[in-house]
Amino acid sequence: MEALSAKNIVKRFPNVLANDNVSLSIEKGEIFAIVGENGAGKSTLMKIIYGLYLPDSGEIYVNGEKANIKHSRDAINLKIGMVHQEFMLIPRFTVTENIVLGDEPRKFGFVFDYKQAVKEVEELSNRFALVVDPTEKVENLPVGIQQRVEILKILRRGAEILIFDEPTAVLTPEETEELFKTLRKLKEANKTIIFISHKLSEVMEIADRIAVMRRGRVQGIVKKTETNEKELAKMMVGRDVVLEIQKVKTELGEVVFKVEDLTVKNQRGVVALKDCIFDVRAGEIVAIAGVEGNGQAELVNAILGFLRPVKGTITINGNEMKFITPYDIRRKGLAYITEDRKRRGLILQYRARENIILGNHTLYPFSNKGILNDNAIDEYTTRKLEEFDIRPREAYMKAQNFSGGNQQKIILARELSSEHKFLLASQPTRGLDVGATEFVYKWLIEEKKKGIGILLISLELSEVMGLADRILVLYKGEIVGVTTPEETNEEELGLMMLGLKRKVAQ
Amino acid sequence: MKEVLYRIFVKRQEKYWWMNILVPVVSIFIALIVGAVFIASTGRNPFLAYKYLFGSSGLIPGPYFKSHFSEMLIASSMFIATGLAFAIPARAGLFSIGAEGQFIVGTITAAFFGYYKPLANLPTIIHLPIVLLMVIIAGGLWGLIAGYLKAKKGINETIVTIMLNWIAFHLIEGWLVTGPMKADVATGVSGTPYVSPTAKLPIILSGTRLNISILIMLFLVYAVWFLLYRTVFGYELRAMGYTAITNMEAPKIGGVNTEKRIMQIMFISGAIAALGGSFITLGVLFQYPPVFEGGYGFDGIAVALIGGNEPFGILLSGILIGALRTGATSVQLVKIPKTFPAIIEGLIVVFIALHELIRYLLVKAITKKKEGVSA
Structure with a gap:
């Protein structure tokens, strides 16, 4: 039976056709995945189904009947629920309060019956085997459990069709596994699941059928059993994609980056990094693996000067970084690629041309005696847009209007063009699609060939195994493993990341 | 020239x-x-009111146009000064409402160096620049206090500037004007002594009070525009403003010394506000009076808001507010209180604050029309 279908959906935004005659049909009780690059139109389509956008033309049918969805209220009434990428939870409220918000059980018509609510949540969580503590505050829960609360919230509204918008983007590998178990249980309960992602391995694991979108069009709908990752990647990007990383051997040079006995407290005054010792040599990629929140952010902040170490030293190119402020770092020969493009990497309201010179804007030819040289900036930007294949090639477009992959390319173009011997790459492929990820890998390897020392912080084991010359595993702020890709495998790394195994040279 | 126009209009x-x-x-x-509705609701004639208001505002030629015009530009130059003083920090994400205090610091500094005997015999060409320079330094330092506390100690600049307004006010009116800077009783002057003629701003339109203050402000409007859009300073300033909510992390990583910039920005803002204040002393009153009717600093916030924090926008909105104030006295002829233009000013601010709504309605109206044509 058909649970949901979209017919000839067209949605046009200024400058872009987000959905170009999209038609889909989703069966009841299946897990239907939609994959595509950033900006392919997946999220737009889901927002149309959930009533957040109105389509320019086209129709949606729910359970075979034409649905008139003008508002997310209408979608909820049709038993459609959506788990957003950013959770819509109130951190200070308990799990129960969050789940019943907007539809609270009442006594005498106006008193909030908290006990009854807790009971309902318990019953709901038992029915779908989604374990939560109903009285715990949401702010104390890990992201994976928060997502579970979000799922319970829409189940309580009686959702039959559940839309997951890139649910794994914020999860650790273990949490992702848990989510997949949940999805399978929901499938057993005959719920229909729409799963949006750009991670092909996940889609191949969980989905029954897969729709591939590219540039607003559906490229094809395939059964999982009849396809493979390579084929999907090709449909998604429109050409063959090299997913395996080519190993490159380079001569190791002098030490370009070194930390000794580094101990850092985070903003809350808790020791987040303890006695870390390691170095990075020219032409080497050192990867830091670990589950998020085990001291990576503090390490980055200490290197950049946002946090002052309690103990220990950081040395870049032989200069010890003492009492350093973030703006001084730029002059010490450091380039920085960040996962937090919107906050740290780009000034969103600035145009591409203004972002691409940030950090070098005080240098000739971009400015002379404090006055900007527009022609030089334009000429340089045009050249870099070409070199780094940033699309669209619009030097005057605001950074916020570029897709995630192209935003990252702008950052790459800027950072890799500046004078540096050491590159700090903090989750450089987070949230990127296959095409952009391949691009980032290519440039990291180029850098390595040029003899740049790279410190790669990553949550993706495949990335760590593929790129690194040496791997350090960070667990609770300590380096618990020092190894190389040849000496280890993903399972062993996984154990070390969870603190179950140590492997440190004495 | 063609290229500049192309850049402004086509490449946006x-x-x-x-x-x-x-x-x-x-x-x-x-x-x-809406202002007309207000007047009509009190039984008076709105058309007559607007006729008097704009007729004597200096914007529309009419009787006594020359004097209205010059009065309007004198008032406008002060509003433009305080408007710029608000807008520059605002573009960097700093909410400074210290223009009021900086303004009167400029007024009193100009008075002191204007009547200060050792300088009084110098020719205007030397005396006036010295006075203006001192005004810029004094106002800039007054602004720098808030900038320093913000940059080095992270203290909220809004609260500090409010406090500094009161400190400036009481220091000047409660102590300087009635104490050390009081005019000699024998001269029969209350307030500070009158400034030396060599410190007065030269008149540019004979038969009126119109002086070079408006020319100074025209130059400053251009200078601030140049600073914002053509210099490294302005590039960094705007970057800070766009990222103020995220603690300016992106510019810091991009090598912007935000602490230094915050202090420089607050100095410039204070200096411009003080310059506006000095025009009172050097072009209108020629002394610091015992009781000073201020408010220019706070009106500057409205001016900046109406002008969209853009230098040339502030030029236009400053002239508008100056014109409303100049025409204010005449509306009394049709039995409307002279505070009525302040109501209009307030209404303009309200509707400017609703700009998103107005923009939405306008875009909707226009796109509908276009669709209608194509259909």
Whole structure:
């Protein structure tokens, strides 16, 4: 039976056709995945189904009947629920309060019956085997459990069709596994699941059928059993994609980056990094693996000067970084690629041309005696847009209007063009699609060939195994493993990341 | 020239960029209509009121146009100064409302160096620049206090500037004007002594009070525009403003010394406000009076808001507010209180604050029309 279908959906935004005659049909009780690059139109389509956008033309049918969805209220009434990428939870409220918000059980018509609510949540969580503590505050829960609360919230509204918008983007590998178990249980309960992602391995694991979108069009709908990752990647990007990383051997040079006995407290005054010792040599990629929140952010902040170490030293190119402020770092020969493009990497309201010179804007030819040289900036930007294949090639477009992959390319173009011997790459492929990820890998390897020392912080084991010359595993702020890709495998790394195994040279 | 125009109009990449001009104009228009409703509701004739208001505002030629025109420009130059003083920090994400205090610091500094005997015999060409330079230093330092506390200690600049306004006010009116700077009783002057004629701003339109203050402000408007859009300083300043909510992390990583910039910005802002204050002393009153009717600093916030924090926008909105104030006295002829233009000013600010709504309605109206044509 058909649970949901979209017919000839067209949605046009200024400058872009987000959905170009999209038609889909989703069966009841299946897990239907939609994959595509950033900006392919997946999220737009889901927002149309959930009533957040109105389509320019086209129709949606729910359970075979034409649905008139003008508002997310209408979608909820049709038993459609959506788990957003950013959770819509109130951190200070308990799990129960969050789940019943907007539809609270009442006594005498106006008193909030908290006990009854807790009971309902318990019953709901038992029915779908989604374990939560109903009285715990949401702010104390890990992201994976928060997502579970979000799922319970829409189940309580009686959702039959559940839309997951890139649910794994914020999860650790273990949490992702848990989510997949949940999805399978929901499938057993005959719920229909729409799963949006750009991670092909996940889609191949969980989905029954897969729709591939590219540039607003559906490229094809395939059964999982009849396809493979390579084929999907090709449909998604429109050409063959090299997913395996080519190993490159380079001569190791002098030490370009070194930390000794580094101990850092985070903003809350808790020791987040303890006695870390390691170095990075020219032409080497050192990867830091670990589950998020085990001291990576503090390490980055200490290197950049946002946090002052309690103990220990950081040395870049032989200069010890003492009492350093973030703006001084730029002059010490450091380039920085960040996962937090919107906050740290780009000034969103600035145009591409203004972002691409940030950090070098005080240098000739971009400015002379404090006055900007527009022609030089334009000429340089045009050249870099070409070199780094940033699309669209619009030097005057605001950074916020570029897709995630192209935003990252702008950052790459800027950072890799500046004078540096050491590159700090903090989750450089987070949230990127296959095409952009391949691009980032290519440039990291180029850098390595040029003899740049790279410190790669990553949550993706495949990335760590593929790129690194040496791997350090960070667990609770300590380096618990020092190894190389040849000496280890993903399972062993996984154990070390969870603190179950140590492997440190004495 | 062609290239500049191309850059301004074609390369903007914003679909409805001209909305930035149309929205304030429409807001002002709506405010005038609502103002007319107010007048009509009290049984008076709104058309007559507007005829008197604008007739004597200096914007429209009419009787006594020359004097109205010069009075309008004198007032406008002060509003432009305080408008710029608000807008510059605002563009960097700093909410400074210290223009009021900086303004009167400028007024009193100009008075002191204007009557200070050792300088009084110098020719205008030397005396006046010295006075203005001192005004810039004094106002800048007064602004720098808030900048220093913000940059080095992270203290909220809004609260500090409010406090500094009161400190300036009481230091000047409670102590300087009635104490060390009081005029000799024998001269029969209350307030500070009058400034030496060599410190007065030269008149540029004979038969009126119109002086070079408006020329100074025209130059400053251009200078601030140049600073914002053509210099490294302005590039970093705007980057800070766009990222103020995220603690300016992106500019810091991009090598911007935000602490230094915050202090420089607050100095410049204070200096410009003080310059506006000095025009009172050097062009209108020629002394610091015992009781000073201020408010220019706070009006500057409205001016900056109406002008969209853009230098040339502030030039226009400063002239508008100056014109409303100049025409204010005449509306009394039709039995409307002279505070009525302040109501209009308030209404304009309200509708400017609703600019998103007005923009939305305008865009909707225009796109509908276009669709109608194509259909």
